[in-house]
Amino acid sequence: MSAKMLARDGILLALASAFSFLESFVPLPAGMRLGLSSLIVMYAIYTLSTAEAFFLVLLKSCFVLLMRGMTAGLLSVSGGMLSLLGMILLAYLNSSVLLTSAIGGMLHNFGQCLAAMCLLRSNALWMYLPLLLLAGMAAGILNACIFRLLVSYLPDTKELLISNSSERMS
């Protein structure tokens, strides 16, 4: 691992943790969260490498494990990994950023719901899955819009999004 990568991932991890701290001030019903740290994951997927994205998600989950305990850590790693796998696949298939983020949000909540059902050894949470998926989709769409604003300010992501005027047929 190069020193540059180490420094970059350290900053990104700190930023992801700061985002999840900030979003805890946003009041949403039933423990839902905006998932702003997925902005970091999207940045990693689109401008860094797949390996680095995996590394960041894993580190973020370790951080949650240390700060908020075993249950939160397990939920974080299951949701994060499933969402990351889905988003990498969609990005590889050249899907649009908005769709990738929305599906990523849904997969995140799906993974968390599965992990929670394993922890509880009960299928009672199936009832909430549709609502969780909808919430994940909404959060994913919101994050995609924030991501679009962000990339126009970052120095190395200018060419990442195809502008509407020069949209290629695909």
Added chain:
Amino acid sequence: MMRRSYSFFRKADAMILVALAVFCIALWWIPIRNQGAYAVIYVENTVCAEISLRTDRDDFVVEGADGFLFRIQDGKIAVVSAPCQNEICIHSGAIGSAGQSIVCLPYRLRVTVVSNDIMPDAVI
């Protein structure tokens, strides 16, 4: 490093997302909302108590679910006080339809509403 470009949004995406949303909403509404008769309180997946929802009860405790306070009002059960700081179970509000659940992961507590004739784990 080779850099690809991505479009932000395509028209087909809207169709995919709307289809997924409609699917979720359908899944959400399809379960028949019949009034439950009992609340079953589980801790670590073992039954602590089965309580009728027909009679109102003010803040009460259940043996085995230490630190939690429950309330039954108008055929619905709610958690009014919990020992952990997340308090997600409290924010879940009152539930009264068969199959609905309140869940506290840190304490492995689950409150599930069941009707008379359906076994709790058969309700999905």
